[in-house]
Amino acid sequence: MNPAVSTHPTDSGVLYEARDLTKKYDDGQVHALRGLDFTIRSGECLSIIGPSGCGKTTLLQMLGALDRPSGGTLNYRGESLSDHRDASAYRAGEVGFVFQSFHLLPTFTAAENVQLPMFESTRPGDERRERAVELLDAVGLAHRKDQFPSKLSGGERQRVAIARSLANGPSVLLADEPTGNLDSENTGIILELLFRLHQEQKMTLVLITHDMGIARRTPRAVQMKDGRIVFDGKSADLPAFNS
C-alpha cells in the first residue's frame, strides 16, 4: 500500500473523480481526451468501451498515473493524481495493471514475474516467494510457477499477469483489453477470473474493451468516441457502435 495516499475511501466512496480531463499529444495537434467528467466509486466494476483511437487507453494511462493530463483534474481518493509526487508508489501500492499483450518478462519464471512488483514493498524475499505462489494458486497456476513465459499458453500467461497485478494488494485493477490476444475459451476463463477476484477482494475493476459482449458483462459501461464520453450508465442500456 502506498503510504503517501490515503487508503480509506472518502465518505462518499468516490475513488476517482475527473473534471474536464483533457489530454493532448503532439503539441496539441492530437486531442486524445476532450474534457471528461466522471466518477468511479470504490469497489465498482465498469468497462470502458469504444472503437480504436477513441481515447480509452489514454484514459487508462491517466487512471494508472502512467501519464499526466494536459488539463482538468483527476483525483484519486480526493488527491490530485497529477500533483502526486510519487506516482511510482501509487502504481506499486494502489493499482494493478493487466495488459493486452501480458507483458511478462521473458527471463523470469511465472513466480518471479509475480514477485517483481513486490520489490517496491517491504516484504522480505521469503515472503515475496510465498505470496507469489499463493497468487499463482489463486489463478490456478501454482503448478506452473517455475515455468518461463515461453512455456506457457496465452491464457496461462494472462493468468500469471493477473497474479502479478495483485502482488501488492491493489485497490484498483486496470485491465487494458485483457482478452484481446486470447481465444474464446481463454477469454471466458480470464473474464471469470477477473470478476471473481473483483467479488472476492472487493477491488475496483476497470476493464478496457472494444467488445460489446464483454462490456455488457460489467454492471456499468462508459462508452467513448473521439476522446469524449458518449455514454455512461448501465451496460444493459449500452448503444451499439462500430468498432
Added chain:
Amino acid sequence: MNFLTVVIRGLMRRPVRTGLTLLGISIGIAAVVALVGISRGFETSWASGMKTRGTDIVVSSMGNALTPKPFDAAVQKRIAALPNVAATCGLLVELMGVESSDMMIVSARDWGGFSWKNLKIIAGRMPHDGAEKAVVLGKTAAEILKKKPGDKLQLENDELDVVGIVDGGAVVEDGSIILALEQLQEISGTQGKINIIDLRVTPGSTEAERTRLKQAITEIIPEARAVVASEHIRNSQAYRMINAMSWGTSLLAVLVGILGVMNTMLMTVFERKQEICILLAIGWKRRRIVNMILLESALLGLFGGIVGVVIGIIGVKLLQATPAIRGMLEPDLNIMLLLSSIGIAVVVGVLSGLYPAWRSSRLTPSLALQG
C-alpha cells in the same frame, strides 16, 4: 529471487553479447595487468639485483638508454675517499645480443669488488683473476644460452671461457653474463670507462650523512646522479618512457572497454525499453531502474576485471618465458596491482553505465501499454 538475480538475468538475456563485452573489458584489464606488471617488474627486478649485491647507493648517468652512459673510472677512487663510504665497486653493464639471444645483460665488475660476493657457484668455478678471459653465467643465462662450464662464449668478436654457473639471488643477476671489468672494457673498447658505481655506506650512517654523501658525489661527477639503489632504474628516461607507454596503452585499452560496455548497456536499454516501461508501470521507482542498469554494468566490469586479471597473469607468464624477456625481469604482479585492476574494471563498468542508466530513467511508463 533478490535484486541481484534480477540484475544477473538482465545480463544473461543476451549471453553472447554479454560474453563479448566481458571479453572486451577483460582484454583491456589484461593489458593493464601485463603492461604495468612488466613495467613495475623491470623496476623491482633491478632494485632486487642491487639489493642482492648489497648496494646502498648507485652512481650512474641514466640517459635515454636502458643502461647508463659510461664515464671515467678514475672518479671511483675519489668517491671511495669520501666520508661515510664503506666500499665501492665499479661496473660496466651493457645490454647486448649474445650468440642466439637477442639481448642479454652483460655485467662486468671490478675484480674482487663486493658485487662479486653475492654470487654463489653452483657449477664450475669463479675466474682465477681479472685477467682471465672467462665469464660466469647466471643460472638463467646459462639455460638461455645452453652453456655449461667448459664451453666457449662468443662476446662481440672475442671468445671467452665459461668457467662457472652462479646463483645470483635475483632475477637480473641470474640472467646476466658476469665477467671482470677489464675483460669487457677490452672487448667493447671502453678502456678506463665504467657506467655504474655500486656503493656501500658505512653502517650506522644517518640520513643526513647519506644526503651529504650524495651531494658530494654529484660535485665530483656532475653528469651522474647518486641515488638510493631501489630508485636507480626510475631515473632512466627509457624506463620512464616504457612506464608512461604502459600506462598510456593501458588507458587506451580501458577506454575501449568503457566504450564497449556503454555500447552494450545502451543496446540493452533500447532493447529492453518496453520491459523497463513495464517495470515502471508496475511500480518500480526510476531510482531502482537506474540502480539495475548501473549494477549490470558494474557486474560486467567486475567479471571482466576478474577474467582480465587471469588473462593478464597468463599472458605475463607466457611473455616471461620468451627468450627476449626471460632472465631480465620478473613481472611484478603484486596483489595491489591485481586488486586495483579489478577496481578499475568496476569503475569502468559504473562509468559506462551512467549514460544508459540516465537514458533508462527518462523512459515513460505509458509505453508499456503500447504493443
